[in-house]
Amino acid sequence: MPIIQVNGRSSSCRGVLFDKDGTLLHFMALWGGFADYVLKFMEERLALMGAGFVVPRDKVLGTVHGTDGKILDYDVQGPLSMGSVEETTGILAWHLYAAGMPWNEAIVQVNQITKNAMYHIRQDKPALPMPGLEPFLQHCKKASIEMAVVTSDHTEAALEHLEWMGIGQYFSVVIGRDQVENSKPHPEMVELACRKLGLGQHETVVIGDSNGDMQMAKQAGTAMAIGIYPGEQGGEHLIDADVVISDYNDISVIL
Secondary structure, eight states, X not given: OOEEEETTEEEEOSEEEEOSBTTTXXXXXXXXXXXXXXXXXXXXXHHHXXXXXXXXXXXXXXXXXXXXXXXXXXXXXXXXXXXXXXXXXXXXXXXXXXXXXXXXXHHHHHHHHHHHHHHHHXXXXXXXXXTTHHHHHHHHHHTTOEEEEEOSSOHHHHHXXXXXXXXXXXXXXXXXXXXXXXXXXXXXXXXHHHHHHTOOGGGEEEEESXXXXXXXXXXXXXXXXXXXXXXXXXXXXXXXXXXXXXXXXXXXXXX
């Protein structure tokens, strides 16, 4: 059986399950522009109602802003990073509801805003793979390691982003939030991916950028939970990770 080796730690492995955002692709390259657009149009909608966000702007989705208001970074423990599509929709709709809009209309308005934001994002297709990702995927494929994606995004969007990066062929299974009843850190995504791959959960490794991914891996009984954090320092939020890497050059596949 192939072995995954990371910073002196190793584990037998027949499958690797990847989170998507911040794990396969650079988070800010894709979602920074999306969040900028959404916050801008939410503010415009609220202003028409004579209101504003109920909390500071940076706390709405968990973003870090420059003096010009543009998003520079994100909170790795915030809703933009960790929330599902449904959770994010609910957070945004709550601000419209608090300003006096009926809840059903608030949901419709938020869905339209996020749909428009994704339309603009699709013009540039800003899905950039993490450093060292494709060589690692090639090594896994050569070692006959099965690979899957387990993401809080919807399956259709995940497939689209994999296509933008040109790496969709590596993944025989893609599990989005729309395929399961329970979101992360519940282990259901791992359980479903393993069933589809024909693997035991103990034969797989999970790689993700949030502690929710790490907790999901632990609850599912996987062989290893690998946290990824690209900063030179940090990763303290990945408290349940067995090991933390800065990029895929830190991982070796041994036949």
